[in-house]
Amino acid sequence: MTMNHRRSLANRCNALKSTGPRSAAGKRASSQNSRKHGLNSVPDFESSLEYQTLIDLIAGEGFSAFSCADIAAGLLNYRRVMDAYYDTYTSPEPVDEFLRDMNVKASNPIFSELLSPSGSEPQDVREMAAFFASIQRQERRKGGPVSRRSADTHKLIRYQRNGIARLSRAVRQA
Amino acid sequence: MLYNVHFGIYVDVAMPVEDKSKSLLPFLSSPKLLPDESEAEFQSGLQSLLSELDNPSPLAVALVSQLNECLWWIKRHTVDKELLLHEAMARLLSKAGSYSETYDNRKVSEALERYLDGSADQDEAVWIEDILAKSKLTLSDLRVRAFKDAAKYIKMVDDLIHRQHQTMRHLQRSIDSIDYKSRLIKRMDLELEALESRQPVKGVLSLDDESS
DSSP, X not given: OOHHHHHHHHHHHHHHTOOOOOSHHHHHHHTTTTOOSOTTSOOOOTTSHHHHHHHHHXXXXXXXXXXXXXXXXXXXXXXXXXXXXXXXXXSOOXXXXXXXXXXXXXXXXXXXXXXXXXXXXXXXXHHHHHHHHHHHHXXXXXXXXXXHHHXXXXXXXXXXXXXXXXXXXXXXXX | OEEEEETTEEEETTSOHHHHHHHHHHHHHOOOOOTTSXXXXXXXXXXXXXXXXXXXXXXXXXXHHHHHHHHHHHHHHHHHHHHHHHHHHHHHHHHSSSOOTTSOHHHHHHHHHHHHHTOOOHHHHHHXXXXXXXXXXXXXXXXXXXXXXXXHHHHHHHHHHHHHHHHHHHHHHHHHHHHHHHHHHHHHHHHHHHHHHHOOOTTOOOHHHHHO
């Protein structure tokens, strides 16, 4: 068992004792943890420079002011989705190689050593091993980097569908 | 007056529409590429699509560049399907035979990638063949098993490709609609011009006016 392996396991065991953020700032920061792509927020295109520029350009093609606004918003919305799509594709959740490749059974002596100051019992060691085995299963189920990025990007399909439908409708109804 | 429209590209809003189509070209077409991708290839695809349009308007250029991006995504996702298979093959090999803690998944994955490319050195090739022999598998057996393992993710990538095709269909319809509209306006202008040229001098009554 290498020193790094022992240290990683010790860190993970200590992290299990954590009860989350305590300060208001910490709670505020962690409340944003689940926000990944921001596509559920309502965009404010109308105050952006891009929006006005697009309207000016499209107006030159003989569309009405209402249609221009609709098309510009549709185009910017579609770009927003595709930018998020690219970001999701290029930065998938990283693979925890340590957890994926660790041998849980071989780590039992370390668990008992780490738990010994609190008077560990075989039951405690077994529970900790079971806990690590379960998070290892979850990690392995997620697959490698390509599987992860495919799964993450797949979640954005509905945003892309809605984005292109909005743009296409705006252009065809103009 | 210059405006930063997107991707840091500037468009002069005071220029005529014909020039704007050229300025707008980099506006929505400046791609976000991966490190190993060629921008020249991306731009040449875009140019070939644009060359099929007769004097495209700025909006048509914007839509065509989105269409080109869809084609690019299809290419990326198609490569991903093969990579998913390789990933699953490496995972199966890592588990095979005498898998132990020192039998590193990443090492197997990298060696297998080179082995499949044909760029593996002799030691790596022997090592991979040794693991295959230990697990009593041929390369094609391994591929079949990997396909089974990775089926869920391959289906996801197929969905992504299908979505890009649907998006392209929407974009194509929008481009057709703009094209039809511009042709209609041109035709109406011509008809109006023809009518105006046939209109008699003001104040002279025609036969139709007399009859009414």
